[in-house]
Amino acid sequence: MKNISRLRYFIYFSLIIIGGCTTGKKALQKGDYDASVLKAVGRLQNSPKNAEATQVLSTAYNLALQDHLRRIEEAKLAADPFKWESVIYDYQKINQLADEINSCPACLNVVANPSKYIKELTDSKYSAAVARYDSGLALLQQNDRLSAKKAYYEFEKAQNFYPNYKDAKAKMEDAYWAAVTRVVVQPILVNSRIYKLSADYFQQQIDNFIGDYQKNKFVLFYSEQQASSQKIRPDQVLSLNFDDFVVGETYVKERVEKLKRDSVVMGETRDKKVIYGTVKATLSIFDKKVSSSGLLDLTITDWQSQKIIRQQKFPGTYIWQDSWASYKGDERALNNQQLMMCRRRETVPPPPGALFLEFTKPIYNQLVNDITYFYNNY
Template sequence: MSVYPIVFLTLSFFFFGCSSGKRSLEKGNYDQAVYKAVSRLQKNTGNPKALKTLNEAYRYASDDHLDNVRQAKLSSNVLRWETVIKEYEDLNNLAEVIKRCPSCRQEISVPERYISELAEAKLNAATIRYARGIKLLEENNRLSAKQAYYDFEKADQLYPDFKDVVKKLDEAYWAAVIKVIVQPVELNRSIYKYSNEYFQNKIYQYLENYEQRSFIKFYTPKEARKDELIPDQVLSLNFDDFVVGQTYVKERVEEVTRDSVKVGTTDGKDIYGTVKANVVTFEKTISSAGLLNVTVTDWRTKNTLTQEKLQGVFVWQDRWGTFRGDERALRNEDISLIEKRESLPPAPQELFIEFTKPLYAQLTDKIRRFYSRY
């Protein structure tokens, strides 16, 4: 086997690693060139090519970022200060990475950091976001209030506790939120009371998690009465029909045979023949299913906003067997079947929970799709 390809690949990798910072510099990717040069100098201090790349790349990167700052400040873009923030943060990141590299500091002794300039830019950006949020909130409609919330949120991120931004966030949220009363699934059959409560609680848990990342607020009827709430919508859940424990038992008889089996002895000689058996297979199927009617209604107009019937099905199956005839005729699979005994089926309450599992998956998907538009 020739060693030349291996040597060539090794040398190629070496030269690629050594020249990668320079190539970034030549392509105008000055920030990237700085980071690569620093990384190389941390592994190989005093590398002359890396030091040269670092010096040139840092100078060009600084010039570009400061030029971008000047242009952004002159821009008519209302969010121009956020561009300024990005440029100052990039400059400070470059300075920080050089500061942590001793050999780099020999080439660039004091990389400039823009701390006060960045703080001023953040204050200006937060001021603009806050002012725009106030103006949007005054438009007194849900969509504007939603955008105002995002502006107040951004202002708080840029400059924490800016003015009364936390209060304005709460004000914008309640102006934008859709209030929905959830009418629970009602059942008249007491045997399924706890199973239905389990299903209902899972729905409430999902809704609680969903509203934390949306502008939808869900209420139980009890909560709505307590708060004297006037809702925007009502989400109604009703079983149009359901059946639990519908049982079918199917019986199948199959004759099995085996040839060349000893069946007796005559005059001291073994006699071989065919033996037979009837294998009886029992298959029990217990089906449970329900049809859940999901309706969202506008509280003010009483118009139906969406309606869909969701179907949930669960099938429990059991299989066992017996036989009549000569045991020697049985196949391996027949023996396995016959050794089984009829299993005790799940309780009705468990069957109810099982058929509501696919309903839950469909319902949560329906809610997510419908309320994503809000």
């Protein structure tokens, strides 16, 4: 059995090696010249005298080089202002093939001096940066938020292609602030001293959310205090108000059950014989529910036009429950669960402030999901 297991392992391991060391001939036949070169290089690194890999590398490299150079020339003739990005891609591919061959001594016997286009690649990146920079300037001049957002990414691409190109970094900053939507969040007003502490906690949860919001860098939230101290002119105002809320509506329901149990030991006779009988009881079960609910209104208004951009309402409900029981009659008519209920006493419900906080929890979850969804791609 051990020999069979070793044989299976050897076969499996051999298949992995063979599969990982193809000569690249199939890729060459399919016209995938880059893949053919890379596979041939890999084979020659493991088997420097492999004749098939040597032949494949020689053929595939020449075809790959000519294919990339052809694409580069075609791209340069195109009218597309962003054609240089295609040129960059092909130069990078050519240089990558050269690097792979240079890392393989046996491959250098086949392709002695693989071509590298370092200056051409740098020049192409410069031209690509120019195109993106000019596009960003044109977009920025349109003086609207969406165009400024696009301009931001154009300047960012220019920076990536050619770091420190002109004032691309400064223009990127200008575009960002032109694209940003500043949202002032008004505090929730609850005209009740009883619920003030809980309402303040609910408000703090919202403040924490907007303070940590990072889903869309082009949306900035400010509290009224922050906006005032920083002299922020808002683009939008987000207001939150309870249309209505009710705390502590109490409902008590009583259910009465007639209980009877037969064959209960009642005692015994003088001659010690057990006497069986029937016992009865009336069980009263009390179910108490304390309901608290509210409806929060979210309104987002454009600061300049005063038009409502979005309005949503979020309901929330919390029901506190309690159960207990009492009985009249013979307790032997009750089962263990019923006896336990009878030993319980009515529980005092949570204070109003705690009930208020509980019904706002589902409201908070709906609220933050809606705000996130609305502003994520704004």
